[in-house]
Amino acid sequence: MNIVLRLAWRNLWRHARRTWLTIGAMVFSNTLLVFMISFQFSMYGLMIDNTLQVFSGHMQVQAPGYKDDQKMRQVVLDVQPLAERLRGELDSETIAARGWAFGLASSEERSYGIGIYGVEPEFEGNVSNIPGLIKDGQYLGKSDAMDIVIGGMLARNLRVGVGDELTLLGSGLDGSFAAAVVTIVGVFESGVKEIDRNIAEMPLGAFQEVFYMEGAGHQVVVLAPTLNDAPLVERRIAATLPDNLVVHDWVALQPGLKQAIQADMSSAFFMYGILVILVAFSVLNTQLMSVLERTHEFGVVMALGMRPGRLGRLVMLETTLMGLIGFLLGAAVGALLTYWFSVNGLSYPGMEEMAANFNLPGRVYPQVSLLKTLFGPAVVFLFTLLAAVYPALRLRRLHPVEAMRTI
Amino acid sequence: MTAVRCVDICKTYRQGDQDIKALDHLSIDIEKGDFVCLMSPSGGGKTTLLNAIGGLDIPDSGEVWVAEQRIDQMSKGQLADLRLANVGFVFQAYNLIPVLTAQENVEFVMQVQGVPAKERRSKSLAILEEVGLRDLEDRRPAEMSGGQQQRVAVARAIVSRPELVLADEPTANLDSRTSDELMELFTELNKNHSTTFVIATHDQRVQRYAKRLVRMRDGRIVDDIEQDAA
Structure with a gap:
């Protein structure tokens, strides 16, 4: 491991509790995002399948x-x-x-x-x-x-x-x-x-x-056998039809359903956005504190010949390491939680009775997929890095003598 | 050959409502291989001069030349590159990176310079041997005495064999025996490698080791004498 990487890694653990709190916020939000996105899309699948199966078909x-x-x-x-x-x-x-x-x-x-x-x-x-x-x-x-x-x-x-x-x-x-x-x-x-x-x-x-x-x-x-198979089946049917007939997919047949899903998705993603921004602010706070309390040290390494840009990259590297831990732990915990529910199903009081009235299954089985597991944590990771840009840029304005005067 | 040339440099700081002239039309030439001791009472301007020579602070006027390059008009990045390649710093408070071991602290500058890992390791171990800290390579600063930390700081400053070493009150936190050991180390490096040393101090013991004594007051040079070093 090169020294800059070692330095970045050890800097993270100077205030282990603070670092763990920030990572904890990332893990919590990533877990929530992985589970909620999986649950949400499983619900949409169920909604679409059940609505289409009532009458209109795919x-x-x-x-x-x-x-x-x-x-x-x-x-x-x-x-x-x-x-x-x-x-x-x-x-x-x-x-x-x-x-x-x-x-x-x-x-x-x-x-x-x-x-x-x-x-x-x-x-x-x-x-x-x-x-x-x-x-x-x-x-x-x-x-x-x-x-x-x-x-x-x-x-x-x-x-x-x-x-x-x-x-x-x-x-x-x-x-x-x-x-x-x-x-x-x-x-x-x-x-x-x-x-x-x-x-x-x-x-x-x-x-x-x-x-x-x-x-x-x-x-x-x-x-179609599944919603995912529908486009292929549609193409096969369209290829065999005479000119005086057309085939319409479920989006054309049930535009309201698509709109309802899009509206729900917009509100859900708005909430996820707020969650991600809160995490980003937590990271910004941590990294800003970390930069401020090391001003003297940064002054010293600048005096030794480190360019301000390279110092900024050090802060970004520290954030990347912290973000990666949050990413991996959050994605893993989220995927495990979703997997558990994909096996055991998720239900809440009254759900089974209500679902039975609509000929729907009483339990939802959110499905784990690579995309749903990585999407939320990747967005959090990206915002984590963005949050560290400001503290990193602050270092460009640092003056070695003034920095070394800081206690 | 001139290692450092300052021509008519001025630097004024504002402290509250007062302007304080830290450097007042100061000029000095320092030859390569020289061992200069800047002496002054507190506030006499020696640290400001040291900072100006090291490119840590830019004078308000005048010219500063280091390694044949005019540095008072350089950008922050260019100054950083100049320090990395030509200047070694030793500070009063050692200023080691607390999360790195002695050896890593010494290696750090070489890593920034882009020296390959194998070469870094061998050079850092050799220099630690030279400053008498070969057995303490894995210790972090908090696990070493002040004298040991200052030796690591010296090792860090000289490991890349810079042409110029600037030391600001290097013995201020050391006892007399350790101070003597450090100054002997400086003298040896000066003699063996022709490294130019500029040391700002008001420690009378340090004077004995200098080839040239420069006394300052109110930002001006009031006395500049050559002497036989100890």
């Missing part, structure tokens, strides 16, 4: 323009054969065709305007949680019977239950009047108000018959 094949203007005539022709072809090409069962129509649902007492989805019952459960969220009755069978499942809030509004009949009125694809009487076979509770109040599902065959769809539908919903 991506949808639609007619161009349908996403922004849901008109009945903007159809995907031969929607079931297309879904079947994609299932074969991608070797995946998590692909399902749907049709959609706006209609009036009437019970004996009340009427409400709702969105009626025609679904493939045998595949819908692979792309949506709704089949698993039936609280009363059962989900649609495989037949094309005139059955329907509706949201719990809609059932309460219409004052109907399983076994009751609903009259559906709407417009067919050709603009003609569409009407049908359907039997409620199940009531679901997704926990999402908009879905529970406004949505009903019926078999796609029956839907196409009622709304004169002639084999057409409005979307093919695709759920």
Whole structure:
């Protein structure tokens, strides 16, 4: 070890307690950052997966323009054969065709305007949680019977239950009047108000018959194995589609979700920023003190022939060593803590009950990754170095004689 | 050959409302290999002159030449380089770096000079041997006596064989026996290596070792005599 490095290292431990306190602040903030960032991103993953799994899927094949203007005539022709072809090409069962129509649902007492989805019952459960969220009755069978499942809030509004009949009125694809009487076979509770109040599902065959769809539908919903796989799957699907169809990813389908995550991320990172700045001030305080109390000594080494810039580098080296200890310890403790929770899960009182209502897992398992482990500590390390720039620069103004007069 | 040349230098300090002339139109030439003792009562200007010669302080006017270079117009960095290459300092309070051992303190200047590690080690051990501290190489300053620390400081000052050694009250904190030993060491280095010594002191015992005695008062040279050293 060269002498300047040795000097820097030993200087750190002249006031061991003060150094450890500063390192402690770094370790604490780094641990917190590693854990919180891992937890936060795991929550986002969970949020995205669960939101997309409720209904919209990771991506949808639609007619161009349908996403922004849901008109009945903007159809995907031969929607079931297309879904079947994609299932074969991608070797995946998590692909399902749907049709959609706006209609009036009437019970004996009340009427409400709702969105009626025609679904493939045998595949819908692979792309949506709704089949698993039936609280009363059962989900649609495989037949094309005139059955329907509706949201719990809609059932309460219409004052109907399983076994009751609903009259559906709407417009067919050709603009003609569409009407049908359907039997409620199940009531679901997704926990999402908009879905529970406004949505009903019926078999796609029956839907196409009622709304004169002639084999057409409005979307093919695709759920990729994981969110990370979605872009690749999207590219593969896009490559096979004819010009009159497009594939939209989840960001396009659920812009609100992305915005909510970005808003949450902004506020979280603002808090992390404050934490990092507090640590930086702690380092600034330590290094400024350290420089001030060694003014005499700095005067001596300048007299011996050390340039002021080199003295500044010595202070930066001391800070680098201190920052590295904080970085390594903080990242290690943070990663261990996150790893423990990735195995055992994290839950807080009431979380499991609340999550169960939304068909979400009751425990969160934050995942350790190299990026999430290093990002926070690296930012703290960077700010630590920045905090030492001012004390280091002060040395440039030092005058050897005046410095040596300092006690 | 002239090692140091000061031409009509002035330096004034402000102390409260008063201007104090530390150097008042002072001129002096010091030849290479000389052994000069600057004597004055406190506040006579000897430390200011020493600082001006070492480039630690810049005079308000006049010229200072060291190793054939005019230094009073140099930048801080250039002055640091000049001191590193040409000047060794010995201070009254030793001023060793407390976290480094005796050997590391001696090596420090060479490290700054960029001397390779192996050479640094051998030179530092040799110089510690020369000043009689070979067995104390691993001790830190706090573990050594004042005399031992001053020897380390001397070793640090001369390890790079500078042409000029400036010593400010080097014996002030030493007992008479250690003072004599230190001065004998200086004399030996002066004789063997032709190192120029300029020592600021008001210790009468130090005078005996000087080849040249320069007495100062109020920032001026009042007496400059050559003598036979002890």
